[in-house]
Amino acid sequence: MKERISTLLKREPQAEFVVAEGWVRTKRDSKNVCFLEVNDGSCLKGLQVVIDKEQLSDASILNEITTGCSVICKGPIVSSAGGNQAVEMATTDVQVVGPCPVDTYPLQKKRHSIEYLREIAHLRARTNLFGAVARVRNTLSYAVHTFFQEHGFSYVNTPIIGASDCEGAGEQFLVTTLDLDNIPRNEQGQIDYSKDFFGRQAFLTVSGQLEGETYAMALKNIYTFGPTFRAENSNTKRHLSEFWMVEPEMAFCTLEGNMEVAEAFLKYLFKTVLEECAEDMAFFSKFVQSGVQETLKAIVETPFAHLTYTEAIEELSKHNDTFEFPVSWGSDLQSEHEKFLTEVVCKRPVIVTDYPKEIKAFYMKLNEDGKTVRGMDVLVPRLGEIIGGSERESDLATLTKRMEELGLNLDDYWWYLDLRRFGTVPHAGFGLGFERLVQYVTGIANIRDVIPYPRAPKLADF
Ligand code: 4AD
Ligand code: MG
Numbered sequence: 335m336k337e338r339i340s341t342l343l344k345r346e347p348q349a350e351f352v353v354a355e356g357w358v359r360t361k362r363d364s365k366n367v368c369f370l371e372v373n374d375g376s377c378l379k380g381l382q383v384v385i386d387k388e389q390l391s392d393a394s395i396l397n398e399i400t401t402g403c404s405v406i407c408k409g410p411i412v413s414s415a416g417g418n419q420a421v422e423m424a425t426t427d428v429q430v431v432g433p434c435p436v437d438t439y440p441l442q443k444k445r446h447s448i449e450y451l452r453e454i455a456h457l458r459a460r461t462n463l464f465g466a467v468a469r470v471r472n473t474l475s476y477a478v479h480t481f482f483q484e485h486g487f488s489y490v491n492t493p494i495i496g497a498s499d500c501e502g503a504g505e506q507f508l509v510t511t512l513d514l515d516n517i518p519r520n521e522q523g524q525i526d527y528s529k530d531f532f533g534r535q536a537f538l539t540v541s542g543q544l545e546g547e548t549y550a551m552a553l554k555n556i557y558t559f560g561p562t563f564r565a566e567n568s569n570t571k572r573h574l575s576e577f578w579m580v581e582p583e584m585a586f587c588t589l590e591g592n593m594e595v596a597e598a599f600l601k602y603l604f605k606t607v608l609e610e611c612a613e614d615m616a617f618f619s620k621f622v623q624s625g626v627q628e629t630l631k632a633i634v635e636t637p638f639a640h641l642t643y644t645e646a647i648e649e650l651s652k653h654n655d656t657f658e659f660p661v662s663w664g665s666d667l668q669s670e671h672e673k674f675l676t677e678v679v680c681k682r683p684v685i686v687t688d689y690p691k692e693i694k695a696f697y698m699k700l701n702e703d704g705k706t707v708r709g710m711d712v713l714v715p716r717l718g719e720i721i722g723g724s725e726r727e728s729d730l731a732t733l734t735k736r737m738e739e740l741g742l743n744l745d746d747y748w749w750y751l752d753l754r755r756f757g758t759v760p761h762a763g764f765g766l767g768f769e770r771l772v773q774y775v776t777g778i779a780n781i782r783d784v785i786p787y788p789r790a791p792k793l794a795d796f
Contacts, residue, residue: 338376345411347421354381354407354423357460358434360443361399368396370428372405375465378613382414382422383407389426401443402434402460448783455787455796463621466614467784470607471772477606478559478580478768481599487555487582492542494561497534498746500544501695505566506537507575538563541765542581544697544750547726550583550761551753557582559768567791571780572669572717574769576789583763589699589708589725592762593685596712596721597638599766600683604630607775615775623777629715630775632682639680642688643706646671649679666693667711672718683714696740698724699760700732710764717774723764730754 339354356374363369366387373380383405387393399405409425416422440454441461451458458464479489495509511532512518518526542558549556558581565575582595608615608630619626641649647663650671654660659668667675667686675684688706691698698707712721727733733754737744744751772784782788787796 339372339374339381340376342381342411342423343377343379343419343421345421347411347413349410351408351410352423354383355431356380356405358399358401358403358405360401363396368399370399370405370407372407373460373465375459375468377469378462378466378617379419382416382419383409383428384422384424385428386424386426391426395428395430398430398433399428400434400436400439402436402439402441404431404434405429406431448780452782452788459786462617464783466611466617467772467776467778468786469614470611470776471784473607473610474603474768474771474775475559477603478557480606481602482555482557482582485555487557488549488553490542490546490549490553490556490558492539492545492558492560494539495536496539496545497536498544498750499537500539500541500697502740502742503540503566503695505564506540507563507565509536509538540564541579543583543763543765544747546581546583546763547753547761548749550585550763551757551759554585555582569791570669571782572770572773574781574785574788574790577781577785578768580766580768581763583761585759585761587725587762588760589687589710589762592723592725592764593640593687593710596685596710596723596764596766600712600721600771601634603771604775605634608634618776618778626775626777633714636682638712639682639684641675641680641684641686643686643690644688646675646679646686650674664690664692669718672711672713673715676713676715676718681715683712686711686713691736694724696737696742697726697733699727700736708762712764714774716777717770719767720770720774721764721766723762725760725762728754728758728760730758 336353339356342352342354354372356372359371359373359380361370368385368387370383371380372383406429407423407425408427409423411421412424414420414422441457451461459468499506520526539562541562542560546556546558561576562579563576584591608627615627647661650661657670661671687710688701689709690705691700691707694707694709698709700707708725710723711719714720730751734744769781769784773781776784778784782790
């Protein structure tokens with residue numbers, strides 16, 4: 335396989351010719367030489383290619399080389415006289431593969447705003463910032479698999495199209511096979527969904543958890559990692575309509591084991607990215623979020639804080655005058671409260687547990703008080719909720735009762751209830767929002783900038 339530029343940059347000077355392929359980021363001319371920075375996305379800084387103008391067989395090529403064009407350069411790796419890099423390529427052999435007209439190329443040499451770059455999502459990965467985000471995202475994806483594979487979890491692929499609503503929040507996108515020009519309606523004029531999706535109603539999944547649980551009841555420890563969809567009309571910096579979620583599920587596991595795994599998992603991810611993406615992380619520290627590396631390093635070395643929901647409300651209600659939404663027992667925690675708990679009360683990540691059952695999903699295990707459930711949210715400074723999870727209700731009668739209270743149709747969940755009929759066991763799991771993770775690690779303010787093509791209520795053309 336051909337070498338990437340990141341590998342060439344680590345070479346000792348050598349006479350042997352090597353090949354560098356990539357896109358020109360910058361071009362600087364002096365009298366006898368022309369300097370190019372050629373980048374192939376393998377690292378932040380490209381390879382400096384120095385063209386000896388006098389030795390070129392055809393000097394007209396120099397006019398063809400512009401920012402954004404694609405090139406193949408061949409030559410030896412030599413020590414660099416400039417202070418910015420240890421080595422560079424000396425060449426007289428440059429081929430322009432695809433030219434790039436300067437006047438219409440949307441990426442100019444100047445620094446562009448992040449909002450402008452969002453409008454050209456098909457080109458933004460060619461910038462330093464979005465190249466770094468893509469590499470960090472890639473490293474984190476791989477680390478997710480490594481962590482679970484090394485701890486004996488099996489990777490399970492759960493469906494994208496399904497009939498049940500895991501979170502019960504009614505935030506599902508409908509998948510339809512209906513002929514939109516000829517929608518079947520009942521006598522009241524309502525759409526007849528019985529004819530939808532080849533004869534039944536179907537949705538895009540909001541979570542792989544319920545199906546994940548069925549495999550945990552056979553393989554003990556599993557995880558999913560796939561796209562999930564939420565039709566909530568949230569125009570915030572931390573919500574997307576389509577996001578990736580990592581969902582481990584563990585049989586013979588209670589809330590305590592679940593919290594332990596969540597903390598170890600996050601710390602592993604932070605540590606990996608600090609070690610393997612040091613150059614990109616230094617870039618984020620410099621240009622995006624000052625001190626982000628130190629913050630992550632401190633988190634890796636310190637135990638997370640723990641609060642019950644009731645304790646969290648006690649703390650928060652002392653400061654109700656400072657909140658847009660004052661809290662009392664029973665309130666759902668908003669982003670401002672999550673920030674307060676992590677940044678002011680605990681000054682580190684905190685795991686909040688035992689929420690009122692009314693504000694959590696039907697599947698969470700009921701505590702003996704009959705009022706709270708064994709749910710947990712992991713909150714981090716600056717961002718708020720990064721993980722949501724729980725111990726699951728494993729008792730058939732209690733689960734059925736709760737589902738009836740919430741008006742869920744038990745017939746739709748017969749297969750899920752079977753898990754409690756046949757060899758039930760305490761089990762627990764959680765969901766990590768993958769984009770929230772990338773957002774947190776990079777310090778990028780808006781979640782739309784950490785996924786290649788963000789899907790949010792105001793959809794772009796891509
Ligand atoms: O808290 P949530 O809704 O939990 C679940 O879906 C459970 N079924 C997970 C489980 O126990 N297996 O979502 C989990 C995480 C959140 O903590 C958040 O990080 C992320 O998913 N998330 C979103 N990320 C981006 N955009 C959205 N609209 C999100 N909604 C949730
Ligand atoms: Mg949640």
